[in-house]
Amino acid sequence: MLNEITFYLTAIWTLVFAIAAMSLRQMVHCALSAAAAFAGLALIYLELNAPFVGFAQLLVYVGAIAILIVFAVLLTRGDEVGPNRSQASPSWLAGLAVALLVLGAIALPILSSPSLQKVAPPVATAPVKRIGEELMTRYVLPLETVGVLLTAAMIGAVVIALREESEKPAGQGTSLLSFNGGRTQRPATPETAAHPETEEAVTLP
């Protein structure tokens, strides 16, 4: 009973903030609502006995990605202002219809399938010790690949966002430099928790 109440509370929290993130007018409000929705998902992971994933979600999504989105909103300011400019695209009705169709196509089979109406087995835990052992034995190759991917993404983000020397309109130089400094930290967050050395080794040359 208690589990069901917490499930419904967290589910409603997550859904309300997800809908708010997709429908509010102000982009800062959207970013903050998305952070709240990600935090609700972290709560659901905790409820599902996966504490490590829950805290990783909290760290990466609420800690890093939400801040990154807020930075991007602040750096691209002045575009969406004006109350008479529409926020929705001209074909928003068709988009909404397709989204409802997708929802129906996923939810109807789930609700009508009897094998999915089962209750949880009593014990299923993911202790951090086992996760670490698996990461270092069975999943060591994916782990290293993720390290390379994060390094490539970090370098790529810096290179893409870096100002080219030829096009040089006045202003915004210093704020962009500091933004790039902040950005280089972001992709490293899940990596430093799991495996800090890879990145150093790959970044050096």
Next chain:
Amino acid sequence: MNPLLSHYLVLSALLFSVGFAGAVTRRSAIIALIGLELMLNAANLNFIAFWRYGSNPQALTGVMFVLFSIAMAAAEAAVGLALVISIYRQRKTIRLDNLDSLKG
């Protein structure tokens, strides 16, 4: 009584369609990226729910997949937002309906 597996799957389907609706109906590129993140999160929730309710939870497969998927999402968000910043600097707009120079 504990929530059933289908409850989590329906929640995930709702999250996915909310993210999808936002990604296809909003004009701002940043909001579209948030919608993409919501869709990724819905898929992650499915993985965790199937791991928890599956017959062999000792294998930790769902948990591992979600961990790697979160790392991928971080990389994707960093590169995507860098692209948005770069486009804004060149075109002074991030409204997706203004970015149609490839249209024939």
